[in-house]
Amino acid sequence: MPETPFASVILGNEPGSFPHGVLAERHPAIIRQVRDALPYGPGQRRALDELLRNCAEGTVEPLPADAPDRAAWQAWGLAEYAGRSWFDVPWLWSESYFYRRLLEAVGYFAPGPWRGIDPFRPVKRAELDAPETDRELAALDGLRDLPEPERDRALLHGSLWGNRADLGFRLSAEGAEDREPAPALVADDSERLWSLLPPDGTAGLVLVADNAGRELVPDLLLLAHLLAGDRIARAVLHVKPHPYYVSDAIMADVLDGLERLRTAPGAAGEHGRLLRRAMADGRLTVRAHPFSCAPLPYERMPDDLRAEFAAATLTVFKGDLNYRRLVGDRRRPPTASFAAATAYFPGPVAALRTLKSEVVTGLTAATEARLVAAGQRWRTDGTHALVQVN
Numbered sequence: 227m228p229e230t231p232f233a234s235v236i237l238g239n240e241p242g243s244f245p246h247g248v249l250a251e252r253h254p255a256i257i258r259q260v261r262d263a264l265p266y267g268p269g270q271r272r273a274l275d276e277l278l279r280n281c282a283e284g285t286v287e288p289l290p291a292d293a294p295d296r297a298a299w300q301a302w303g304l305a306e307y308a309g310r311s312w313f314d315v316p317w318l319w320s321e322s323y324f325y326r327r328l329l330e331a332v333g334y335f336a337p338g339p340w341r342g343i344d345p346f347r348p349v350k351r352a353e354l355d356a357p358e359t360d361r362e363l364a365a366l367d368g369l370r371d372l373p374e375p376e377r378d379r380a381l382l383h384g385s386l387w388g389n390r391a392d393l394g395f396r397l398s399a400e401g402a403e404d405r406e407p408a409p410a411l412v413a414d415d416s417e418r419l420w421s422l423l424p425p426d427g428t429a430g431l432v433l434v435a436d437n438a439g440r441e442l443v444p445d446l447l448l449l450a451h452l453l454a455g456d457r458i459a460r461a462v463l464h465v466k467p468h469p470y471y472v473s474d475a476i477m478a479d480v481l482d483g484l485e486r487l488r489t490a491p492g493a494a495g496e497h498g499r500l501l502r503r504a505m506a507d508g509r510l511t512v513r514a515h516p517f518s519c520a521p522l523p524y525e526r527m528p529d530d531l532r533a534e535f536a537a538a539t540l541t542v543f544k545g546d547l548n549y550r551r552l553v554g555d556r557r558r559p560p561t562a563s564f565a566a567a568t569a570y571f572p573g574p575v576a577a578l579r580t581l582k583s584e585v586v587t588g589l590t591a592a593t594e595a596r597l598v599a600a601g602q603r604w605r606t607d608g609t610h611a612l613v614q615v616n
């Protein structure tokens with residue numbers, strides 16, 4: 227299936243640009259953070275230092291011959307990009323491969339005691355255990371007596387704005403999460419989103435998750451709300467098969483989030499227990515597809531994933547990275563059509579995302595003009611959000 231042919235793919239090689247800053251500044255900061263987070267031994271520290279040098283000045287290196295996912299990465303572009311500068315290959319590819327190399331450095335895939343140890347777990351856990359999470363969970367009690375449409379809106383917006391809780395993003399946007407959300411969304415198809423869930427409660431929803439912790443918790447609450455009200459019959463939650471983009475959710479984070487909910491007082495605890503039952507009886511399943519960590523747009527998804535999305539009543543993509551992969555990581559005008567960019571998608575699809583990179587589609591000319599009049603930071607500073615449906 228060909229990628230959308232118009233608009234050039236975003237690279238990270240323009241000094242001063244946002245993508246360049248992520249590769250040149252954020253990635254080294256992430257390596258330093260990981261180096262301090264766990265008591266890694268000399269071999270792991272050497273490998274992290276080597277990656278620090280390599281990602282700033284060097285070229286993309288191949289994976290070891292015995293890496294379990296070597297063949298997949300070769301097919302995903304490594305065969306073509308090995309030997310090139312990290313800055314001269316597609317930015318999406320470069321970022322994804324950076325996380326793969328980071329896991330290599332700490333021995334995540336190698337036999338031995340560090341296999342499967344998430345280097346980002348300490349920061350994820352700290353966020354989940356933070357008092358802000360308690361406050362957010364307690365706020366759920368205040369929704370009990372609201373009319374259904376208002377509760378729908380509150381839970382949808384909780385999941386949407388939860389996307390600002392992104393630990394990698396916070397490394398270079400200090401304070402972004404504390405700022406008030408912008409009063410208006412830059413695009414809001416929420417009515418259409420709700421209209422896609424038929425009133426007979428037979429819908430099957432797929433939610434392609436983004437971050438763990440304070441984003442995943444409201445995602446889980448949204449699913450619980452929909453299951454509890456028989457608005458959907460079943461849900462599939464897609465998480466990453468391994469740690470990625472610092473705070474992206476993996477299965478261990480789902481378990482942590484569920485436990486956080488289950489043991490919370492009030493409505494949050496009820497939602498947590500409902501989700502446990504839903505997992506036990508198959509109404510809620512979790513998937514960790516290898517393509518979820520692929521450095522490619524969803525337009526190039528494999529057939530099994532395509533069939534799964536085709537069978538869903540609605541697929542919801544959470545977050546900025548999933549948005550970039552959904553519409554393609556390309557330089558399009560913000561008024562380019564979201565429907566055209568996602569025309570390849572095999573079923574109804576929605577995006578819930580705060581804006582943390584320059585890719586955006588589906589804005590009206592008036593909205594774009596209003597935003598641009600206030601500068602260009604709206605595209606990347608996480609203060610604006612969108613709900614889009616095709």
Ligand SMILES: O=P(O)(O)OC[C@H]1O[C@](O)(CO)[C@@H](O)[C@@H]1O
Nearest residue numbers: 248392436545546547548582583
């Ligand atoms: O957690 P999210 O919403 O996917 O955001 C992660 C984001 O981090 C970046 O890679 C760099 O800011 C974004 O471009 C990316 O999409």
